[in-house]
Amino acid sequence: MPISERSGAPSTPGAEHVGLAIARSLExxxxxxxxxxxxxxxxxxxxxxxDTAIHNVVCRQEGGAAYMADAYGRATGSVGVAMVTRGPGAANAFVAVHTAWQDAAPLVLFVGLIPAPDRDREAFQEFDPRAWFGSQAKRVFVLDAPERASEVVAEAFHAARSGRQGPVIVGLPEDIVASGFAGAIVDPYPVAEGAVSPDQLAALEEQLAQARRPLVFMTGEGWDAESVATLQLAAERLELPVMADWHATWRIATSSPAYIGQSAFGGPPHAVRALGEADLVVCVGGGLTDTATDSYRVAHAPGSRTVVLSGDAALRGHHGRVDEHLLATPRVAVQALAQLAARTTPEASAPAAAHDANGSAPRAAWSTELRADFLASRAVLAPSAPAGVASMTRLTARIADLFPDPIIAMGAGNHGAWGALFDSTSSPSELAPRNGSMGYSIPGATAAALAHPHRNVLALAGDGEFLMNGQELATAVQEGAAFLAVVMDNGQFGTIRIHQEREYPGRVSGTQVTNPSFAGLAAAYGAHAEEVSSDDEIEGAVTRALAAVASGQVALVHVHVDPAVLLPE
Known part of the structure; x- marks a missing residue:
């Protein structure tokens, strides 16, 4: 009998119960x-x-599972799905919910709950999902009506994907999901993508034509490879410099003459200057947050205008003025820019006011200067490391030579600065939490390797960051997810040490750690392991590690670095 025709009879093993209805709905x-x-x-x-074709990736800790789901959703441009149990399990997963909330990443977290009759009796592992997650999720459902199971799944996915994307929680009482299902399997709800009207397009065209120092800020989730390529072509033709958000999953190729790098807290001077001097900022995919504006300290130029194209009607998180807000997803927004690029060029459309007295276009000079500054910011030196340690810059440079165009997964920490030295020609290019959360690197790399098995994948981890979810190496080995992990060991929480030295110089407190052998841990998990303690060990270790990855293994390189070197030299 079809699942939609079942009665509400109690479930038996293999019967068509609510749990199966949820699984069928996910399919x-x-x-x-x-x-x-x-x-x-x-x-x-x-x-x-x-009873479905859905592959269940069994993880080792709920935080790692939810991070993997978050990363998988970002890497595939879809909704990530995680499942955890009540109480402690839900608490462990909360870190990824906060990450998805702040980063506007689509995630649906299913949480098992106590049986409905046991509520409000302080039952084993009881908690209130609405109270816990209510401020950090777009919606919190508790499935109390068995026949609505598939409908709730559809509503959860719609909420996760629509407007400003984000996490959604679905609570599953144990007795409800085990009961018989008498409802119907519901199709996905369509998500509105917005639109750019002819009048809005004409107004944007006029503003771009008048601008002498325009800037495109590329941010948010909801992108795909085609949309990224469309934006790159439009920006190059219109001579629009493009700045990506910090830890942007989707960004145009670093080789593009339009690309000028990522914004960040205390970011490169040219990025701060670009935002401060631009006379027109076009935000695509979202707004300008505190990260992009260096904790709200970047002041816009007098007379500067800001146009935001995003699907978020509330413009949550945006800082500063807004002159135009066009409700459009990244895909729709870049199609509008492509229309402008197809019918115009800066030389043909820009009025006399947008040119210098000699007839040259300041926009071209502005874009060229920012591009040159970006390239200069990546041209770091690599001095030889002292005895007993190795140069992180030399190591990453060698990896970049032999392991091109990787998807880089990393959690928070100053080790992430070395990720900016890699070239990217394909999107997605980076999986990293913009809320500054640690423990993302190994789960993120595992998800990326599963989502894109033919891409190079690099997990870039610090010693403190790795130990927050390094146990998911076991999951990666179990799943056959092949990637390279680099663990930068400087015996400290380096980012906090930087802040500490700035605020309380000479008073190091609470930031130093004693580390295990990360290579030994990796080997115990079944990964290929290398340890590097000098520059002359880099070549052999990297070569062997990459050979292991090419054969389908996870490989980890444990690199001992100078604690005094906190950023690329």
Whole structure:
């Protein structure tokens, strides 16, 4: 009997229960992988997955599972799906919910709950999902009506993908998901992508034509490779410099003459100057946050205008003025820019006011100067490291030579500065939390390797960051996810040490750590392992590690660095 015709009879193993309805609904939404830590509270959903083609990636800790789901959603341009159990499991997953909330990443987290009759009795692992997640999720559902199971899944996915994307929680009471299902499997709800009207397009065209120092700020999720390529071509033709958000998943190629790098807290001077001097800022995909504006300290030039093209009607997180807000997803927004690029060029359209007295176009000079500054910011030196340590710059330079165009996964920490030295020609190019969360590198790289098995994938981790979710190497080995991990060991929480030296110089406190052998840990998990303690060990270690990755293994390089070198030399 079809699942939509079942009665509400109690479930038996293999029967068409609510858990199976949820699994079938995930299939209907195009989900091919879920990331889980099993729990008795949602056994019926695990049973339902057994009868689908959805692959269950079994993880080692709920934070790692939810991070993997978040990264998988970003890497594929879809919705990441994680499943965890009640109480402690939900608490462990909360870190990824906060990350997805602040980063506007689409994530659906299914959380097993106590049986409905046991509520408000301080039952084993009881908690209130709405109270816990209400301020950090777009919606929090609790499935209390078995027949609505598929409908709730559809509503959750729609909420995660629409407007400003983000996390959605679906609470699954243990007794409800084990009961019989009498409803119907619901198709996905369409998501509005917005539009740019002819009048709005004409106004944007006029503003671009008048601008002498325009800047495109590329941000947010909801991009795909085609949209990235469309923006790159339009920007190059219109001579528009493009700055990417810090830790942007999707960005144009670093080789593009339009690309001028990423913004960040205390970012490169040319990035700060670009925002401060631009007479027109066009934000595509979202707004200017505190990260992009260096904690709201960047002041816009007098008379500067800001146009935001995003799907978020509330413009949540945007800082500064807004002269025009066009409700459009990145895909729709870049199509509008492509229309302008197809019918005009700066030389043909720019009025006399946009040219100097000699007839040259200041826009071209502005864009060229920013591009040159970006290239100069990446031209770091690599002095030989002292005895007993190795140069992180030399190591990453060698990896960049032999392992081109990687998807780089990393969590928060000053080790991330070395990620900016890699060239990227394909999108997605980076998986990293913009909320400054640690522990993302190994789960993120695992997700990236599963999502894009034919791409090079690099996990860039600090010693403190690695130990927050390094156990997911076991998941990577189990899943056959092949990637290279580099662990930068400087025996400290380096970013906090930088702040500490600035605020309380000479008073190091609470930032130093004693580390294990990361190579030994990796080997114990079944990964290929290398340890580097001098520059002359770099070549052999990198060559062997990359050979292991090419053969389908995870490989880890544990590199001992000088604690005094906190940024690329």
């Amino acid at each position: 209907r939404h195009g989900v091919d992988r879920v990331f889980t830590v099993p729990g008795e509270s949602y056994l019926a959903v695990l049973d339902g997955l057994y």
